[in-house]
Amino acid sequence: xxxxxxxxxxxxxxxxxxxxxxxxxxxxxxxxxxxxxxxxxxxxxxxxxxxxxxxxxxxxxxxxxxxxxxxxxxxxxxxxxxxxxxxxxxxxxxxxxxxxxxxxxxxxxxxxxxxxxxxxxxxxxxxxxxxxxxxxxxxxxxxxxxxxxxxxxxxxxxxxxxxxxxxxxxxxxxxxxxxxxxxxxxxxxxxxxxxxxxxxxxxxxxxxxxxxxxxxxxxxxxxxxxxxxxxxxxxxxxxxxxxxxxxxxxxxxxxxxxxxxxxxxxxxxxxxxxxxxxxxxxxxxxxxxxxxxxxxxxxxxxxxxxxxxxxxxxxxxxxxxxxxxxxxxxxxxxxxxxxxxxxxxxxxxxxxxxxxxxxxxxxxxxxxxxxxxxxxxxxxxxxxxxxxxxxxxxxxxxxxxxxxxxxxxxxxxxxxxxxxxxxxxxxxxxxxxxxxxxxxxxxxxxxxxxxxxxxxxxxxxxxxxxxxxxxxxxxxxxxxxxxxx
Numbered sequence: 001x002x003x004x005x006x007x008x009x010x011x012x013x014x015x016x017x018x019x020x021x022x023x024x025x026x027x028x029x030x031x032x033x034x035x036x037x038x039x040x041x042x043x044x045x046x047x048x049x050x051x052x053x054x055x056x057x058x059x060x061x062x063x064x065x066x067x068x069x070x071x072x073x074x075x076x077x078x079x080x081x082x083x084x085x086x087x088x089x090x091x092x093x094x095x096x097x098x099x100x101x102x103x104x105x106x107x108x109x110x111x112x113x114x115x116x117x118x119x120x121x122x123x124x125x126x127x128x129x130x131x132x133x134x135x136x137x138x139x140x141x142x143x144x145x146x147x148x149x150x151x152x153x154x155x156x157x158x159x160x161x162x163x164x165x166x167x168x169x170x171x172x173x174x175x176x177x178x179x180x181x182x183x184x185x186x187x188x189x190x191x192x193x194x195x196x197x198x199x200x201x202x203x204x205x206x207x208x209x210x211x212x213x214x215x216x217x218x219x220x221x222x223x224x225x226x227x228x229x230x231x232x233x234x235x236x237x238x239x240x241x242x243x244x245x246x247x248x249x250x251x252x253x254x255x256x257x258x259x260x261x262x263x264x265x266x267x268x269x270x271x272x273x274x275x276x277x278x279x280x281x282x283x284x285x286x287x288x289x290x291x292x293x294x295x296x297x298x299x300x301x302x303x304x305x306x307x308x309x310x311x312x313x314x315x316x317x318x319x320x321x322x323x324x325x326x327x328x329x330x331x332x333x334x335x336x337x338x339x340x341x342x343x344x345x346x347x348x349x350x351x352x353x354x355x356x357x358x359x360x361x362x363x364x365x366x367x368x369x370x371x372x373x374x375x376x377x378x379x380x381x382x383x384x385x386x387x388x389x390x391x392x393x394x395x396x397x398x399x400x401x402x403x404x405x406x407x408x409x410x411x412x413x414x415x416x417x418x419x420x421x422x423x424x425x426x427x428x429x430x431x432x433x434x435x436x437x438x439x440x441x442x443x444x445x446x447x448x449x450x451x452x453x454x455x456x457x458x459x460x461x462x463x464x465x466x467x468x469x470x471x472x473x474x475x476x477x478x479x480x481x482x483x484x485x
Contacts, residue, residue, distance in 0.1 A: 023394045024402070026479035030323060032403060034475070035468040037314035038307075040460035043467065046075070046306040047368075050284065051298035051455045058297060059288025060336045060343075061095045061217060061262045068284050069263040072309065072333045076267035079313050080320070081331070084266050084352045091264040093336070093346040094220035098123075098257055100212035105233055106251040107242050115205055118235045119212050120254060122183070125228035128253040129192065134158045134243055140182040140194070145171045155190030158250060160240065163196045183232060193231045193252060195243070201236035208234075214289070219342045220259055228257065262335045264343045266352065267312055269319050271328035271478065277353035278478045279330045279361040280470065281344065281426050282308040283337030293451040298458055300448065301337070303368030304440075307467035308333060314471055325478035327359060334426055337365075344426035348433055359484055360392055360436040360477055363427035367466040368458040371443025377462045379407040380469070381441040383422050386413070389436035391484040396438055396473050404469045412441065436484055440470060 049055070049071055056064030073089040075081075083089045103120045105112045112118050138148040140161030148161070165177035175181050179196060186194050198204045231254045243250060265284070271277070282304035286297030296302070312331040319325070330353060336342025348355065370377045386393035400406055412421045422428065427437035442462075447453040477484075 022398075023391065024398050024476055025481055026476045028402065030318070031472050031475040034314050034318045034323075035403075035471045037317050038310045038464060038467045038471060040464040042310050042313070043306045043463050044455075044460055046309050047298060047302050047455055047458065050305055051296040051302040053294055053296065055296070057288035057295045058284060058286040060285045060339050061097055061260045062288060064288070065262060065285050065335055068305075069265050069333075069335070072265040072284060072305070075309050076265070076312070076331075079316050081267040081312055081316050082270065084268050084330070089265050089267060091266055091347065091350070091352075092261045093264070093342065094259050095262050095336070095342070096218045096220045096257065097215050097260055098217070099215040100256055101215075102255045102258075103231075104251075104253050105235075107239075107246050108249070109251070112239060115209055115213065117239050118233050119205060119208060120231060120233055120256065121179075121208075122229050122232050123227065124231035124254040124256050126255045126257070127192070127231065130251045131249050132156075132158050132192065132251065134160050134195065134248040134250055136244070136248075137161045139164075139166060139177075140186060141165075141172065141176045142185050143171075143173065143176055149185075149189060154186065156192060158193045158195060158252075159186050159191045160195040160197065160243065163198045163234070179232060183230060187230050191230065193233065195240070195250075196232060196234050197237060197240045198234055199237070201234070204234065217339055219336065219340065219345070262343065264335060264347055265333040267331045269315050269325060269329045271325045273327050275354065276327040276357045276359060277330050278327055278359055278474060279332050279353075279430065280308060280311060280364070280474055281332040281334060281361055282364045283335065283343065283426055284333045285335040285338055285343075287338050287449055290449070290451055295449065295451050296454055298453050298455040299366050299369045299442070299445070300453060301365045302455075303366060303442075303458060303463055304364035305333060307364050307367060307463060307470065310467050311471045311474065315474075325475075326480070327478045328353065329474065329478050337426055341426055341429055344429040348429045355433050355435060358430070358435050360389070360438070361427050361430035362470055362474055362477075363425055363430075363437060363439045364466070364470055365425045365439065365441055366444075367440055367442045368460070368463040369442050369445050369447075370459065370462075371445050373443060374409075377459050378405070379409050380466060381409045381412050381443055383413050383439035383441055384427060384431060384437045387422075387437075388431060388434060389484045391482075392436045392438065392477075395476055399472045399476060400469065403472055404465060406465070406469065438473070440466060442466075
């Protein structure tokens with residue numbers, strides 16, 4: 001407690017030795033005028049869409065994320081904010097989606113029920129097969145003592161076997177019961193799928209259920225990581241009996257591993273120094289569903305995305321009124337943050353503006369709520385502002401002192417911060433490229449990554465103030481003559 005109290009105080013004391021306006025170079029009268037274009041009414045309107053059930057939690061690479069991307073794109077179009085690309089506002093990147101619900105198993109054209117009757121494991125190849133013969137191969141073991149395949153032709157067929165090892169195991173090695181070893185033997189003999197019959201299926205399906213009902217994702221790259229295998233279906237003894245009593249014929253399909261696309265949405269205002277740019281970023285994706293309940297992510301990071309949209313609108317108004325910034329301003333709405341900062345990594349790996357000419361990233365994430373630590377809403381956590389550029393830190397403090405009046409809390413800026421927030425939002429992909437950053441953050445609350453992170457808990461007075469704060473800092477950075485040091 002003591003350190004958390006003294007640290008901000010020492011920062012304030014050190015900075016108070018400087019006159020707060022000495023470092024500010026831009027026209028603050030105009031900056032303040034256009035910051036008033038940002039209103040809680042607009043923030044509420046945008047967040048009402050972004051955090052609505054219709055966007056289904058905005059999980060990356062899903063329909064809901066794409067609806068959110070379209071809403072952001074249309075905001076840019078409606079407000080005459082330019083795209084950096086010739087034909088689109090989207091910067092797309094590929095995502096591997098592993099969806100174990102995208103499978104089927106049929107007996108006599110009757111669908112079996114996923115989880116209740118069967119599930120699929122491994123990395124099955126994409127296939128669709130109809131009316132395929134099933135061969136029962138006992139435990140599917142072949143070693144120097146036992147051959148469950150003796151006199152059985154399984155080429156082009158499905159093999160059905162018991163999972164694990166028989167109770168009398170003196171003729172078996174432990175590896176004989178491993179499903180991957182069984183799969184290898186079956187593949188070598190030409191089988192096109194395996195049915196593994198589980199003794200205690202109900203217990204097994206409860207263990208695996210939470211892992212197969214929700215898709216997993218990874219950022220796609222050209223290096224092949226997973227080998228596509230022959231499909232392996234786990235089934236119950238009840239299903240085994242159904243197969244044996246129905247001519248040993250089944251149909252099935254698997255399409256588990258697919259490549260899809262996700263989008264960053266980019267709008268910008270051209271500066272006089274066209275190649276130099278300031279980035280303002282927020283992630284618009286969230287986590288989708290939790291145990292079947294939609295997680296709308298009103299604060300995380302609907303709040304930051306709504307702020308980004310209002311900031312872009314205010315800068316565009318200034319631009320149309322003849323106040324072109326010295327440097328270009330890129331409004332970067334990224335997806336994939338919740339999966340591992342994918343969208344911002346893709347942008348920094350494939351930047352529109354050269355990273356060497358990118359002067360800073362102002363990143364806005366979770367700024368519409370009070371956390372579990374603070375006693376009121378009149379604060380903001382700042383992370384990273386002094387790590388690469390001392391000027392950026394001083395400018396941001398001066399803007400706050402002159403116009404905003406937030407309590408600036410730096411507790412999460414410490415290298416010793418156990419939460420490691422500096423590494424957990426999109427600014428970090430800029431920081432690791434030696435680009436100065438500020439992460440504006442409201443802290444964690446009890447609704448973090450929960451279905452209860454809803455719009456009715458957002459403090460729009462605070463959100464408006466944060467958005468104006470970021471706008472005013474961005475105005476100075478985009479218009480000052482002196483480069484950051």
